[in-house]
Amino acid sequence: MHRSTSTTGGHALSSQSSRRGHLARRLFQLYAGLALYGASSALLVRSGLGLEPWNVLHQGLSERTGLSMGVVLTVVGAAVLLLWIPLRQRPGLGTVSNVLVIGAAMDATLAVVPDAHGPAARVALMAAGVVLNGAATGSYIAARFGPGPRDGLMTGLHLRTGVSVRLVRTAIEIAVVVTGFALGGTVGVGTLLYAVAIGPLAQLFLRVFAVPPAPGGGTVVATGQPRRAILRP
Secondary structure: OHHHHHHHHHHHHHHHHHHHHHHHHHHHHHHHHHHHHHHHHHHHHHHOOOOOHHHHHHHHHHHHHOOOHHHHHHHHHHHHHHOHHHHOOOOOHHHHHHHHHHHHHHHHHHHHOOOOOOHHHHHHHHHHHHHHHHHHHHHHHHOOOOOOHHHHHHHHHHHHHOOOHHHHHHHHHHHHHHHHHHHOOOOOHHHHHHHHHHHHHHHHHHHHOOOOOOOOOOOOOOOOOHHHHOOOO
16 A cells, blocks of 8 residues: 555656646747747848838837837737737737747847848848748747737637638738838838748747647647737737
């Protein structure tokens, strides 16, 4: 009886340790992914060849207000998060972390990476920014800690209006690109490349960073289409 009790206790401790390790991996993926997202977005800024849709808006607001892009990104993210209240969306750890981490990582990267000079350097930064952004997206989506504020806005509007997620997302992103461009944000070949490549890249890296179910649990890793899952900065 004593041996059986000891064995059971040993299994329980092993299972608890495994769950802690599983959580630690998910947290690492979340914060590493968010930091890489901010850094990759900064590379697109330094390339000067065009930004992701929301960052076109962030750059335009930065030009008009004198605030850094990271600060603008954080403020806009917080404002979008407030819109979740009437939409009855529930934020998670990943949602709040998205608001706080990406902007800080972007500003830190912009502080150390200079503007690219010459076509080859600019194209290299653009390509690196897009690929790393796809890796970052796959990393923190697979961590499953909740959607980013802009993604939650899209899904919330979809649920409240009945309009498809794709149409809601397209309408919002066209609006932010046009507004950002009017304010001085950069639209270019990088914007187009990002729009075309981010879906396949995110899908690839979702598989690469897929987290197995927790020991003793049945958690399912997100495997849906990245266009429905991508968490915008």
